[in-house]
Amino acid sequence: METNGAAASSLDSKLSAELREIVGDAALVWRPSELKVYECDGWTIEKSRPDLLVMPRTTAEVSAVLKALHKRKVAFVPRGAGTGLSGGALPLQAPVMICTSRMNRILSIDLSNRRAEVESGVVNLHVSNAVKADGYFYAPDPSSQMACTIGGNIAENSGGPHTLKYGVTTNHVLGVELVLPDGEIVELGGATEDRLGYDLLGAVIGAEGTAGIVTRATLKLMREPQSRQTLLGIFPDVDSATRAVSATIAAGTIPGAIEMMDRLIIRAVEAAFHLGLPDDAEAVLIIELDGLEAGMSERLERVRELVRGCGASEIRIARDEAERANIWKGRKRAFGAVGRLASNYATQDGVVPRTRLPEILRQIAAIAQRQHLRIGNVFHAGDGNIHPIVLYDERDPDEVRRAIEAGREILQACVQLGGSLSGEHGIGAEKIHEMPLLFSPDDLIVMAELRRVFDPEQRSNPNKIIPTPGACVEVTTPHRQAAL
Amino acid sequence: MGLAQETEARNPALRVATELGTLVGADRLRTPEGPEALAADVIVEPRSADELCKIVFKCEVDGISLAPLGAARTLAELRRGHVTLGVSLARMARVVAYEPDDMTVTAEAGVTLGTLNQLMAPRRQHLPLDPPNPGNVTLGALIGAAKAGPLRLSEGTVRDLLIGVRFVGHGGRIVHGGGRVVKNVAGYDLMKVMTGSHGTLGIVIEATFKVRPMPERYTLATLSFSNPAAAFEAAARIHDALPLVHLEVLSPGVAQNFSIAPQQFAAIAGLCGNRAEIDYQTEKIRSLAEGAALEVVQLASALRLYQRLRDFTLPGPGIIAQVATPPAALARCLQDCGVEFSAHAGCGVAELFMPGEPPAEEAASLVARWREIAAAARGHLRLLSAPASIRGGLDFFGVPSAGVLKLSRRLKAAFDPGGVFNPGCFIGGI
Numbered sequence: 001m002e003t004n005g006a007a008a009s010s011l012d013s014k015l016s017a018e019l020r021e022i023v024g025d026a027a028l029v030w031r032p033s034e035l036k037v038y039e040c041d042g043w044t045i046e047k048s049r050p051d052l053l054v055m056p057r058t059t060a061e062v063s064a065v066l067k068a069l070h071k072r073k074v075a076f077v078p079r080g081a082g083t084g085l086s087g088g089a090l091p092l093q094a095p096v097m098i099c100t101s102r103m104n105r106i107l108s109i110d111l112s113n114r115r116a117e118v119e120s121g122v123v124n125l126h127v128s129n130a131v132k133a134d135g136y137f138y139a140p141d142p143s144s145q146m147a148c149t150i151g152g153n154i155a156e157n158s159g160g161p162h163t164l165k166y167g168v169t170t171n172h173v174l175g176v177e178l179v180l181p182d183g184e185i186v187e188l189g190g191a192t193e194d195r196l197g198y199d200l201l202g203a204v205i206g207a208e209g210t211a212g213i214v215t216r217a218t219l220k221l222m223r224e225p226q227s228r229q230t231l232l233g234i235f236p237d238v239d240s241a242t243r244a245v246s247a248t249i250a251a252g253t254i255p256g257a258i259e260m261m262d263r264l265i266i267r268a269v270e271a272a273f274h275l276g277l278p279d280d281a282e283a284v285l286i287i288e289l290d291g292l293e294a295g296m297s298e299r300l301e302r303v304r305e306l307v308r309g310c311g312a313s314e315i316r317i318a319r320d321e322a323e324r325a326n327i328w329k330g331r332k333r334a335f336g337a338v339g340r341l342a343s344n345y346a347t348q349d350g351v352v353p354r355t356r357l358p359e360i361l362r363q364i365a366a367i368a369q370r371q372h373l374r375i376g377n378v379f380h381a382g383d384g385n386i387h388p389i390v391l392y393d394e395r396d397p398d399e400v401r402r403a404i405e406a407g408r409e410i411l412q413a414c415v416q417l418g419g420s421l422s423g424e425h426g427i428g429a430e431k432i433h434e435m436p437l438l439f440s441p442d443d444l445i446v447m448a449e450l451r452r453v454f455d456p457e458q459r460s461n462p463n464k465i466i467p468t469p470g471a472c473v474e475v476t477t478p479h480r481q482a483a484l
Numbered sequence: 485m486g487l488a489q490e491t492e493a494r495n496p497a498l499r500v501a502t503e504l505g506t507l508v509g510a511d512r513l514r515t516p517e518g519p520e521a522l523a524a525d526v527i528v529e530p531r532s533a534d535e536l537c538k539i540v541f542k543c544e545v546d547g548i549s550l551a552p553l554g555a556a557r558t559l560a561e562l563r564r565g566h567v568t569l570g571v572s573l574a575r576m577a578r579v580v581a582y583e584p585d586d587m588t589v590t591a592e593a594g595v596t597l598g599t600l601n602q603l604m605a606p607r608r609q610h611l612p613l614d615p616p617n618p619g620n621v622t623l624g625a626l627i628g629a630a631k632a633g634p635l636r637l638s639e640g641t642v643r644d645l646l647i648g649v650r651f652v653g654h655g656g657r658i659v660h661g662g663g664r665v666v667k668n669v670a671g672y673d674l675m676k677v678m679t680g681s682h683g684t685l686g687i688v689i690e691a692t693f694k695v696r697p698m699p700e701r702y703t704l705a706t707l708s709f710s711n712p713a714a715a716f717e718a719a720a721r722i723h724d725a726l727p728l729v730h731l732e733v734l735s736p737g738v739a740q741n742f743s744i745a746p747q748q749f750a751a752i753a754g755l756c757g758n759r760a761e762i763d764y765q766t767e768k769i770r771s772l773a774e775g776a777a778l779e780v781v782q783l784a785s786a787l788r789l790y791q792r793l794r795d796f797t798l799p800g801p802g803i804i805a806q807v808a809t810p811p812a813a814l815a816r817c818l819q820d821c822g823v824e825f826s827a828h829a830g831c832g833v834a835e836l837f838m839p840g841e842p843p844a845e846e847a848a849s850l851v852a853r854w855r856e857i858a859a860a861a862r863g864h865l866r867l868l869s870a871p872a873s874i875r876g877g878l879d880f881f882g883v884p885s886a887g888v889l890k891l892s893r894r895l896k897a898a899f900d901p902g903g904v905f906n907p908g909c910f911i912g913g914i
Contacts, residue, residue: 110810110812112720112811112812113810113811113812113813113832114811115810156669157669157673159667163667167640167644168667168669170643170673170676171640171644180887184887185887186885186887186888186891187885187887187888188888190862191809191810191862191863192808192809192810192832192833192862192863192864193636193641193808193831193832193833194630194641194806194808194833194864195680196864196866196881196882196884196888196911197680197881197884197888197892197910197911197912198677198680198681198891198892198895198911199630199643199676199677199679199680199681200888200891200892200895201676202643202673202675202676202677202679203672203673203676203677205673205676206669206672206673207672207673223724223727225727246585249587249697250584250585250587250697251697252608252697252698252699252700253697253699253700253757254696254697291727291757291761292726292727292757292761292764292765293764294760294761294763294764294765295757295758295759295760295761295764298758298760299758351665351667351668352665353583353586353588353664353665354585354586354587354666355583355585355586380667383665383666383667384586384665384666384667385667418663418664418665419663419665420663420665420668420670421670422668422669422670423665423667423668423669424667424669425669426669427669427670427671431670435670435671438663438670438671439660439670439671440658440660442657442658442659443659443660443661443671444671446653446654446657446659446674446899447661447671447672447674449898449899450672450674450677450895450898450899451672452898453891453894453895453898454891456894465671465672466671
């Protein structure tokens with residue numbers, strides 16, 4: 001229902017007027033037709049539209065907005081660029097969506113301390129771009145880094161290919177300015193590497209927007225390595241590729257990245273980018289070494305020998321930046337390439353101990369067969385963080401059901417192999433019902449208590465991460481509408 | 485009143501010991517030894533998580549304060565008063581799973597860092613956290629006090645390497661967070677919450693860490709300077725040019741313990757890699773030294789020197805504080821504090837050493853002055869140790885912002901509603 005200039009039906013008009021007063025008319029979106037864009041993030045299987053979208057420009061505006069919502073006990077969902085893959089920005093009984101994308105200024109860059117202070121709506125890649133000429137970079141590099149925001153990365157504790165060596169978001173954020181759900185502004189951490197007292201910052205990173213809204217962050221910058229060498233290994237089977245992963249890492253220096261693609265993805269990438277990968281390749285490994293120029297050729301030679309010894313049928317080494325970019329193009333755009341194979345796909349994010357990769361890949365193949373689905377694998381092999389891509393057609397309700405089912409089975413298999421539900425995408429709405437596979441009721445109770453430290457009324461991104469006790473099994477609760 | 489009751493009234497610790505003895509067996513209880521006496525009245529050594537759960541449950545019901553002793557030293561140097569019950573995990577010291585190919589290790593909290601690293605050495609792997617004397621540091625103490633050393637520059641600290649934790653908390657419940665995989669965002673990050681919480685939220689019983697490969701070769705380059713500014717400037721140039729393993733700057737009083745000429749400041753850089761990498765880095769340092777005296781130590785001698793550097797502390801009684809600032813502000817901050825120091829230069833973290841046992845008032849004003857200097861540099865200061873005689877008047881942690889204090893109190897209340905876990909020794913009197 002559209003009311004005359006006010007927000008949609010379930011919000012009281014006084015609240016809408018108050019929010020308009022705070023952020024201005026241009027920073028509110030309330031027409032259902034315009035809100036359609038915001039009904040899901042990168043997890044497209046479920047959709048739910050907010051009643052109102054607010055796009056504040058300053059911390060003061062965020063604080064005022066949250067105070068207004070606090071007064072009326074209205075729940076909200078924070079959103080960055082909406083690239084998340086677990087439904088973290090999906091509004092579930094949260095009428096108001098607060099989007100940080102207009103808070104996109106890099107506030108300061110301090111190279112002598114290797115710090116950057118940014119607003120939370122700054123795009124991930126923009127940070128590295130701003131310091132590249134000086135020889136620095138911001139390490140976490142999710143595949144969506146051209147669009148995703150630092151605030152979203154903080155919420156999800158995002159990773160990326162190069163986190164094998166450099167760590168994930170939580171290892172690179174020194175401090176945040178957080179607006180608590182009641183509107184109070186707090187500074188957690190700061191410009192120093194050691195914090196005083198409890199590591200509240202560490203509790204907020206990865207809390208998936210359930211602790212309030214991060215408006216500013218102090219990031220750690222890293223020195224660009226002098227040299228990078230990128231090696232592509234082609235394997236006749238997945239097991240030997242996996243052995244090469246363990247052998248490389250055990251060899252003494254941790255590579256910058258080790259990525260793997262399986263047969264289905266290789267075909268898709270080949271069709272899209274013509275990299276000259278052989279038809280019979282079952283697995284491709286991309287290994288990137290970085291560090292000093294000196295000694296690099298010895299290190300590369302050693303890795304080449306290990307990869308060959310593990311059974312690679314062919315090894316290519318990028319001779320220049322163009323060849324390196326070409327190798328990475330196949331990996332970073334694999335998802336786009338898969339888009340040619342099916343109208344929809346869902347990406348999973350399970351983790352297994354690195355040595356269990358062959359087993360999980362075998363199980364995924366069996367699950368695909370059983371559910372009559374195509375599933376490709378492109379993933380961070382060095383971390384054991386798999387990304388099975390389940391292809392489906394959203395117009396076929398039965399196939400959607402089987403895709404969801406396959407996703408669950410894959411996660412169960414990961415947990416059974418000693419792994420986890422998510423390496424970098426978050427639990428969100430997607431995996432909330434799998435949490436009891438990994439955590440006991442006591443674990444979940446304590447986690448819920450931790451959340452209430454920041455958000456006693458549970459109004460910041462409600463119905464995420466921790467399943468409500470009692471409502472333990474099925475996805476479809478009344479407020480959740482699967483996109484069938 | 486009979487004799488037994490009289491004794492009990494005089495000595496509540498005895499009553500606790502008797503009752504706990506009934507609960508888990510008298511052989512689990514003992515009197516405090518050495519520095520433990522400064523921390524607790526009675527020591528219990530549970531043999532299993534289950535026993536510890538019973539103990540915690542009882543303590544909560546009866547309002548008995550308890551604290552993990554871990555390395556008793558850590559707490560002994562911090563505490564102002566006793567807790568009734570000190571929990572030693574000496575009998576919960578099993579390595580649960582070491583997976584060299586996955587590069588993870590899970591162990592009970594009573595295992596020492598030294599033992600763990602000995603176990604992994606044959607596979608040329610280690611847990612690269614290096615507080616002083618790792619043979620005395622249990623994993624529980626490592627996590628509880630967030631201890632770190634020189635390697636923090638290249639390998640990070642506990643919060644960067646701890647991937648799973650299990651603790652006994654409120655109600656005697658076992659709670660776990662994280663897991664045994666190196667990358668994991670499922671659920672709230674309880675590892676961060678427990679790291680540096682000084683036993684105020686529960687008792688850590690098991691931890692899983694990522695481990696790292698040991699470097700192929702290791703070399704130390706030592707430069708000496710007549711003034712601190714030159715030492716820090718050289719350190720900054722070297723840090724900017726090379727991926728160092730660690731980088732320490734030492735004041736003369738500390739440096740003289742490492743064969744540095746009298747009255748000289750030292751910058752000590754750790755290098756690793758293959759032969760070509762080491763050669764390149766050594767030459768680079770030579771070129772960046774700008775005439776400062778340079779000494780290069782390799783292999784086993786380098787390792788011995790590093791270990792001494794890692795283990796350095798005041799030989800006698802004194803005040804030890806840790807200051808943290810943005811790295812570029814550290815030199816000025818240390819100069820203003822005006823005492824001997826050992827700095828992790830690239831990280832902006834340093835230890836200040838004030839030998840002796842000054843009168844309480846003098847010590848308090850000294851610490852307050854250091855704290856002001858640190859704050860002016862956008863940093864902060866905490867005490868690591870002070871003589872027992874003057875400890876009562878010292879503020880160990882400083883005062884955080886009102887917002888942080890409020891959240892900290894809520895966290896404590898949520899995890900420890902009975903207020904029994906190591907009360908009164910942490911930030912804001914928590």
